[in-house]
Amino acid sequence: MKDVARIELRRSGLKVNAEAIGRGMYGLITKAGEESIVAFGMLPKWIMDILDAQLRQKVLEIVAKQTFIPADEIECMIDPKSLDAIVAEITKEVISFIYTAAAGRGKLLV
DSSP: OOOOOOOOOOSSSOOOOHHHHHHHHHHHHHTTTTTHHTTTTTTOOHHHHHHHHHHHHHHHHHHHHHHTTTHHHHHHOOOOHHHHHHHHHHHHHHHHHHHHHHHHTTTTOO
């Protein structure tokens, strides 16, 4: 495969409703009966896996729309470190809102 220029991603202009995502993720956790894990300041691995996969996919879709490059082709053009950094930044925001949702229901002990 020939070298392609890597697209370096920046968070500016990428708006994410982290609060809504966090509330939704906490809803999934409670449906699974695992809110006690959150109560002690932890999160189930499966929720982190889902969150990571969904955020990565959404960021790739947004970049594809902005660059007019098909979504199935864009990933190999994106700098993996910049994608990781954006996903990590958004993940931190979502996690704080998962804990906020738990605290709002009186289910956070730490």
